Amino acid sequence: MKKDMKLKLVIFGCLFLLPQLALAGVRILPLADLQILGGNSYFEGERSSFKGNIYLDIVPALEFSDRFYLLPRYSGSYAGNQEAGELESGEHLLQEIQSHDLSLKLINNFRPDLKAKAKIGYARELTIETEDESWGNGLYDYDQTTGSLELEKISTKGRIPFTISGGGSFYTVRFPNYDSLASGSDTSTAGLESVGKDIQDYDAKEIFVETDLAISPNIISKAGYIYTHKGYADQRLVTASGEYESVKREDDVHDLDLSLNYSLLAKIRATLGLSYQLRLNRSNQNHYDASRYEFIPNFYSYTQHSIGPEITLYLPYSLTLFLSYEYERKDYQDRLIQDKEGEYGDNHLYLRTHTANLSLSYPLRRNLYLKAETGYKKAGSNMEYEEVYRYNYTCGHYLFGLSYEY
Amino acid sequence: MAKKLIFLISFLLLSNLCQAELITLFRPAASKTKDSSLLVEGRVEDLPIRHLQLRVDPFIDGAPTSQVIPVENGYFRAKVELSPGLNIISLSTLSGKHRFIKPILLLRKKQPGIGEFGKKASVFFTSPEALRASPPLFVKGVVTDPSIKKIEVAVMSIYESLPQGPDRFLTQWIKKGIFKGITYREVEIKDMNFSFPVEDLSEGLNMIVAKPAGLRAGYEDVQLKVVLHEIGSKQIILQEPVLSDNKVVIKGRMDDPSIKKAMLGIYALVEEKGEESIRWIAEEQIKIKKNGVFELKVGLGKGDYIIKSSPTVVITAPGVRASRTLIKWW
Numbered sequence: 224m225k226k227d228m229k230l231k232l233v234i235f236g237c238l239f240l241l242p243q244l245a246l247a248g249v250r251i252l253p254l255a256d257l258q259i260l261g262g263n264s265y266f267e268g269e270r271s272s273f274k275g276n277i278y279l280d281i282v283p284a285l286e287f288s289d290r291f292y293l294l295p296r297y298s299g300s301y302a303g304n305q306e307a308g309e310l311e312s313g314e315h316l317l318q319e320i321q322s323h324d325l326s327l328k329l330i331n332n333f334r335p336d337l338k339a340k341a342k343i344g345y346a347r348e349l350t351i352e353t354e355d356e357s358w359g360n361g362l363y364d365y366d367q368t369t370g371s372l373e374l375e376k377i378s379t380k381g382r383i384p385f386t387i388s389g390g391g392s393f394y395t396v397r398f399p400n401y402d403s404l405a406s407g408s409d410t411s412t413a414g415l416e417s418v419g420k421d422i423q424d425y426d427a428k429e430i431f432v433e434t435d436l437a438i439s440p441n442i443i444s445k446a447g448y449i450y451t452h453k454g455y456a457d458q459r460l461v462t463a464s465g466e467y468e469s470v471k472r473e474d475d476v477h478d479l480d481l482s483l484n485y486s487l488l489a490k491i492r493a494t495l496g497l498s499y500q501l502r503l504n505r506s507n508q509n510h511y512d513a514s515r516y517e518f519i520p521n522f523y524s525y526t527q528h529s530i531g532p533e534i535t536l537y538l539p540y541s542l543t544l545f546l547s548y549e550y551e552r553k554d555y556q557d558r559l560i561q562d563k564e565g566e567y568g569d570n571h572l573y574l575r576t577h578t579a580n581l582s583l584s585y586p587l588r589r590n591l592y593l594k595a596e597t598g599y600k601k602a603g604s605n606m607e608y609e610e611v612y613r614y615n616y617t618c619g620h621y622l623f624g625l626s627y628e629y
Numbered sequence: 630m631a632k633k634l635i636f637l638i639s640f641l642l643l644s645n646l647c648q649a650e651l652i653t654l655f656r657p658a659a660s661k662t663k664d665s666s667l668l669v670e671g672r673v674e675d676l677p678i679r680h681l682q683l684r685v686d687p688f689i690d691g692a693p694t695s696q697v698i699p700v701e702n703g704y705f706r707a708k709v710e711l712s713p714g715l716n717i718i719s720l721s722t723l724s725g726k727h728r729f730i731k732p733i734l735l736l737r738k739k740q741p742g743i744g745e746f747g748k749k750a751s752v753f754f755t756s757p758e759a760l761r762a763s764p765p766l767f768v769k770g771v772v773t774d775p776s777i778k779k780i781e782v783a784v785m786s787i788y789e790s791l792p793q794g795p796d797r798f799l800t801q802w803i804k805k806g807i808f809k810g811i812t813y814r815e816v817e818i819k820d821m822n823f824s825f826p827v828e829d830l831s832e833g834l835n836m837i838v839a840k841p842a843g844l845r846a847g848y849e850d851v852q853l854k855v856v857l858h859e860i861g862s863k864q865i866i867l868q869e870p871v872l873s874d875n876k877v878v879i880k881g882r883m884d885d886p887s888i889k890k891a892m893l894g895i896y897a898l899v900e901e902k903g904e905e906s907i908r909w910i911a912e913e914q915i916k917i918k919k920n921g922v923f924e925l926k927v928g929l930g931k932g933d934y935i936i937k938s939s940p941t942v943v944i945t946a947p948g949v950r951a952s953r954t955l956i957k958w959w
Contacts, residue, residue, distance in 0.1 A: 251726075252722070252724075252726040252727045253724060253726060254676055254677050254678060254722060254724070254727070255677060256677035256679065280677035281677075282676055282677060284651070284676075284727065286727075292651065294674075294676070330651070330674065332650070377653055379653075379654065379655055379656075379658040380658055384655035384656065384658060386653060386672070435672060437655040437656065437670060440656060440668045440670065441668075441706070443655075443670075443672075443704050443706075482702070484701070484702060484704055486706045488668075488706065488707070488708050494701055494706075496701075496702065535699070535701060537699075543699070589697060589723060590680070590723040628677070628678075628679050628680060628723055629722075629723060629724045
């Protein structure tokens, strides 16, 4: 039996046990978040028809006699509005996306200042790229099984209260439709059979460390670092002559995440945030363009920076206004640009994106909110060849609806 | 890898030595404050929680306050106003099902006398009857009003309420767990009876206060029980101290021949220049006889202070500690 299959069985087994636990005197503390929004999106000035977005997050938290918590969770979403999404190694226009995530998390304080967390989960994401496509046939549909362990130290006695946590996780990502569809697509290259069958599937191992620092009574900062090693068991390396080696693709990903959060608790309340993310993706995989006899080493290696401020204003009449902006810059290490006809240039590929979001919410009741939001994204690049992926585009959306919290 | 993870989760599931919270409170960390305006700040677990209900309920005298506060990127922050005395700060999810509680004391200039408590109380303690108690302690009682379904209980050292706080020695004792801070709980009433365990007691005199849950109570509605916790030791056998001619007579025996030296300390609640504080009123080295016996007389009241409560005698040697409190010292 495959490893991810075993994990799925464990998750479903645990979920089956939940009603029995409730009968055994375990207190159930339900938490839920539901958002139903409708509206339009546009891509390069072309508007979509009116579509809806639904987001549901349910956690029937289990409290075992004041001793510890077990958190079964379902998070699901459906986005009916067109949006640009990153698939494989570039941006695609996606018509619809749905995702489902089932997980089970245990939180346990061994000591008042030490918390252990364990989590297992299974997630599935389905995408529709073209209007005539149906659910379940998406080239980039994937299943993900996850397991993680984390230890957190909490210190609130000193002048600067803080938490620091570290741990490890593993996950497997499987693209069930990719191999069959890829073999018949234009993206296939000569000798595909020897490259491998499930070339997008990978297993990842992750270690992470994260800290929250309550620097002063109004400022909290957060810093996190994640190292991920991805092993593509069925994807062989491409050589300069366009042949495939026995060595498999491996990616090392370093993520650094820093943020600062400041609260102004004056007559008009506001929260200001500033965040910065750095990602270094180092891959040993190369690329050989057989049609142009072009070999590109380290095809998937890139450095990405993103920085963005955000502000939340708590206005009169219980109105909440949220505004955010993010600038992202992605520089590929060796990937070359192409002109509109696909001819390679000398410069390395870069992408720049500007993203802005604005939302307004108003409480109709204590846990029911009226919500309106709009977003705008502008992507630019020195890449002109856009037969497969999109590099230069503008898109946006505007949505309104209801948000309910329990 | 999956097998190891499943094994670890099973181990965590079966462990009983644990307690977890979905909310971590960064501020306030202390159990007492002098400022009535207080910042409440913390973090929630990665859960669908976008708002929290923040309440402040004064245990005695004062009106409760409540507000819904936002949770942004997992963090929450709000200002609250405290009433003098014990306040119960609670953070709960909007469903009210999950609740995190932090008791905090806003220090008063003048402490209430013991006689002010309980004249109209509908909550009565029946057990334990003895003054001296050691944790874990099982407290039992009754209510006289059948409509009371739940009571609120707080346990704290009498020294907790001092504006000056413990001196530097006692601050270390707080770190070592000799002083436990304030604990608060709600207890269900069954057939007009209640019982609850007290797992932590501070050294010396402890107050257990109780009132019907949700009642805006005055002192007369709140029942008070005082229990005395003395720290025993196998190595130091300390007899109950007695007062003779304004001197404390201390007798005891060291059961461990390896202990050659020990220190005596006496601390008490004192009033000095109009302010109450806890401080050492005597400190000296103990001479231990060859047979392990020690005996000494220590004079009290030499400083410019008035002793306000029962002094506690502490004998310490490397790695061991024993304490007894004078019940009748005046």
